[in-house]
Amino acid sequence: xxxxxxxxxxxxxxxxxxxxxxxxxxxxxxxxxxxxxxxxxxxxxxxxxxxxxxxxxxxxxxxxxxxxxxxxxxxxxxxxxxxxxxxxxxxxxxxxxxxxxxxxxxxxxxxxxx
Amino acid sequence: xxxxxxxxxxxxxxxxxxxxxxxxxxxxxxxxxxxxxxxxxxxxxxxxxxxxxxxxxxxxxxxxxxxxxxxxxxxxxxxxxxxxxxxxxxxxxxxxxxxxxxxxxxxxxxxx
Numbered sequence: 001x002x003x004x005x006x007x008x009x010x011x012x013x014x015x016x017x018x019x020x021x022x023x024x025x026x027x028x029x030x031x032x033x034x035x036x037x038x039x040x041x042x043x044x045x046x047x048x049x050x051x052x053x054x055x056x057x058x059x060x061x062x063x064x065x066x067x068x069x070x071x072x073x074x075x076x077x078x079x080x081x082x083x084x085x086x087x088x089x090x091x092x093x094x095x096x097x098x099x100x101x102x103x104x105x106x107x108x109x110x111x112x113x114x
Numbered sequence: 115x116x117x118x119x120x121x122x123x124x125x126x127x128x129x130x131x132x133x134x135x136x137x138x139x140x141x142x143x144x145x146x147x148x149x150x151x152x153x154x155x156x157x158x159x160x161x162x163x164x165x166x167x168x169x170x171x172x173x174x175x176x177x178x179x180x181x182x183x184x185x186x187x188x189x190x191x192x193x194x195x196x197x198x199x200x201x202x203x204x205x206x207x208x209x210x211x212x213x214x215x216x217x218x219x220x221x222x223x224x225x226x
Contacts, residue, residue, distance in 0.1 A: 042217035104156030
């Protein structure tokens with residue numbers, strides 16, 4: 001069974017701290033690993049990672065993929081209260097017969113305290 | 115530029131009632147998806163479609179039906195609502211060769 005496991009499930013830190021969110025995956029026909037940020041409503045796209053060892057960066061957020069060990073991490077430095085959200089990790093698969101599917105993890109609920 | 119539009123945003127149903135969640139997109143994407151998200155859980159795929167006239171079951175299709183008569187619209191039908199269908203429903207789209215999902219704003223459904 002395809003699965004994506006995120007840890008921790010919840011995390012409370014103080015503003016200014018650095019956090020690392022983890023995502024491990026076991027899926028067939030792996031294609032890419034995606035990170036989303038979900039506040040009140042729909043998930044918004046952060047990163048897509050396809051190749052191992054290449055760090056993606058966007059401001060204070062960065063992410064890297066290890067296809068040998070089947071995991072990815074999302075780092076957030078100098079956290080701000082606006083970073084409070086649920087962070088979702090998803091593995092995108094190739095599918096021979098139909099649409100490529102995404103398998104989502106349960107998410108990490110990150111709370112940044114002032 | 116509307117993107118992916120879902121209606122309604124909120125709905126309360128009684129057990130046994132039926133309803134249709136609407137999803138329309140103006141991005142001309144081939145692939146469309148319906149997910150549900152329960153509290154503390156990730157998104158579970160209900161149904162998907164690779165193009166007009168083609169639909170297929172996802173991980174949790176029981177109790178739901180879909181149709182795809184046009185590229186733009188992908189409605190999700192609940193025939194006999196049950197409390198287990200209380201959830202937030204997201205519609206999403208993607209291009210055939212793309213990897214990034216574009217989500218609608220969600221429909222919060224309660225079945226009482």
